Amino acid sequence: MHPKLANLYMVVLAEAMAIPRGAQPVTSDALSHVGIGDFTMERLAGALLDGITEPPAAPGREVEQQMADLTIKMVVPANLDDLPAEKLVAFRDRYPGERAAFQQQMHAMVASLDVEGIRDPEALRDHLQVQYETLVQPQLADLEQRLHDARIDTTMALTNVKTQLPPGLAAGVGLLMLHSGQPVLGTGAVALGVWRTWQDQRRARRTALGALPASAYLHHIGADFRPTDLASRINQLSQRFLPRRAAEHPRAGQAGIT
Amino acid sequence: MASSSGLAWVSAATEAELTELQVGDLMSHNDNCLASLDPTIGVIMGAHIGLYYPFIHFRDESWLKLTSLYWDRMGRIVPEGYGLRATIRSVNSRMVATSATSTQKERKPDPDLPSENYSPLTATSFANAMACTFPLTGPMTRLRSRHGPLSSAIRSLPTFSARRSLLNSSRT
Numbered sequence: 001m002h003p004k005l006a007n008l009y010m011v012v013l014a015e016a017m018a019i020p021r022g023a024q025p026v027t028s029d030a031l032s033h034v035g036i037g038d039f040t041m042e043r044l045a046g047a048l049l050d051g052i053t054e055p056p057a058a059p060g061r062e063v064e065q066q067m068a069d070l071t072i073k074m075v076v077p078a079n080l081d082d083l084p085a086e087k088l089v090a091f092r093d094r095y096p097g098e099r100a101a102f103q104q105q106m107h108a109m110v111a112s113l114d115v116e117g118i119r120d121p122e123a124l125r126d127h128l129q130v131q132y133e134t135l136v137q138p139q140l141a142d143l144e145q146r147l148h149d150a151r152i153d154t155t156m157a158l159t160n161v162k163t164q165l166p167p168g169l170a171a172g173v174g175l176l177m178l179h180s181g182q183p184v185l186g187t188g189a190v191a192l193g194v195w196r197t198w199q200d201q202r203r204a205r206r207t208a209l210g211a212l213p214a215s216a217y218l219h220h221i222g223a224d225f226r227p228t229d230l231a232s233r234i235n236q237l238s239q240r241f242l243p244r245r246a247a248e249h250p251r252a253g254q255a256g257i258t
Numbered sequence: 259m260a261s262s263s264g265l266a267w268v269s270a271a272t273e274a275e276l277t278e279l280q281v282g283d284l285m286s287h288n289d290n291c292l293a294s295l296d297p298t299i300g301v302i303m304g305a306h307i308g309l310y311y312p313f314i315h316f317r318d319e320s321w322l323k324l325t326s327l328y329w330d331r332m333g334r335i336v337p338e339g340y341g342l343r344a345t346i347r348s349v350n351s352r353m354v355a356t357s358a359t360s361t362q363k364e365r366k367p368d369p370d371l372p373s374e375n376y377s378p379l380t381a382t383s384f385a386n387a388m389a390c391t392f393p394l395t396g397p398m399t400r401l402r403s404r405h406g407p408l409s410s411a412i413r414s415l416p417t418f419s420a421r422r423s424l425l426n427s428s429r430t
Contacts (some may be wrong), residue, residue, distance in 0.1 A: 007312040014311035023333055025307035028321050036311070076327065076373060080320035088323050099330065103306045113286050143327070216308070220321050 008048045011035050018215075025215040033162060033217035034207075035191050038199040047240040057243045062198040066165035066178065069234050070110055071158055071191040072136060074142045077221070078153040090228060098146070102139040106161070113192070114166030119172045122169045124173045124192070125185050132190040136210045158230050163214040164193055191227035195219040195238040310330045 007029075015036050029035050035048055040062060043103055062186045077083050093097065112131040118124050142152050165174050177183050177194045184193045307328040314336055316322045325332055 010312035010314075010335065014309055018309045020307070021333070022308070024306040024329075025311055026329065027311055027323065028317060029312060032312045074328070076324050080323045083323060084324060088326055092326050094361060097331075099328065100306070102290065102328065159328075161363035218321065218325060220318065220324055 004049050016198045036150040036215050039198045061201050065199045068165040069193045071160045071231045073189045075140045076156045078155040105135040114168040116168035117174045128190050129187045158219040160217040161214050186228040191231040193231035193235045195239045306330045308336050
């Protein structure tokens with residue numbers, strides 16, 4: 001079995017199975033992260049079977065969609081290879097309430113992207129930082145303290161959550177980011193990327209049933225990889241899902257404001 | 259811990275819980291999580307469940323450990339009859355074992371539904387889509403030349419199953 005074909009099959013399956021189970025697609029593979037989300041088979045195969053097929057031109061049954069991805073620094077245990085699983089399981093079982101609270105704040109952070117009236121990238125960067133400091137940072141500080149109390153050293157990782165570009169953001173600075181050639185902005189702890197893609201028109205019917213849950217990519221990193229670096233990489237990978245002419249647009253894929 | 263529904267859960271997921279998850283209009287995971295603020299709805303509806311892809315096996319044990327801090331459960335897509343318990347890595351089996359110990363006294367999983375209650379989401383549908391997308395004389399030629407005919411590759415795909423409700427949803 002060609003591994004790329006197997007991956008393609010699994011991405012299709014994950015998308016089909018996540019929605020009715022209320023599950024969030026989660027991956028450790030960045031390209032698969034970008035690839036889950038209502039693409040036509042031609043578009044998905046063109047991107048995932050890289051080097052085997054060519055990205056197709058946009059046929060009539062595709063529509064342009066605007067996407068956003070949010071990258072956030074996360075606290076994680078250091079030396080995970082040496083950390084016994086039993087110790088980690090015991091830790092997480094002690095704090096289900098805290099874990100639920102963090103999940104709520106992460107969803108609130110994604111929801112906070114739907115902000116109207118911001119026209120300036122600098123203002124959006126400030127907004128992201130404030131939201132991060134208000135919603136996520138206290139939860140992470142609490143987790144870090146609890147890990148230290150359990151004698152577990154900590155380090156940082158990144159998570160990237162992909163969703164549709166919220167209407168409020170699209171009406172303001174999001175559109176500017178898409179067309180300015182600077183599709184990524186962020187701070188040291190959080191980054192936002194926006195990008196265009198072409199998806200199956202059946203999304204309209206999907207939306208009526210319930211949208212695909214925001215998918216997540218979890219990147220286990222060293223200390224030198226910044227949120228804006230990951231957001232830029234996601235943006236570059238998204239170019240594979242564009243029609244060839246759009247992918248060759250001179251502004252496409254440029255790394256953004258840091 | 260391969261279930262007949264084609265999903266294996268790293269943590270304490272049972273078919274009973276999945277059934278509860280499917281009750282009501284729970285198509286939006288965001289809504290699920292927000293719903294957990296309402297104590298009358300129940301904790302399970304707010305569970306933060308991940309579905310791992312595009313691999314059956316976790317590629318990195320450390321990565322799996324990392325997810326355990328942020329997701330309540332992590333599911334995998336597993337072919338029916340796949341010997342997952344024998345092949346899963348050590349951290350996964352420990353998590354499953356821990357979860358089983360903590361939950362077996364609280365609830366029993368639903369018995370498997372009769373086979374007619376399952377509709378297969380098989381490799382056939384994928385093969386048909388691929389065949390329509392890429393005629394065998396088309397751009398899949400390179401794939402075929404290196405790895406044999408596409409038809410053989412498709413035949414070797416494992417067959418997955420899912421509940422009927424899943425298949426119906428994916429078709430609509």
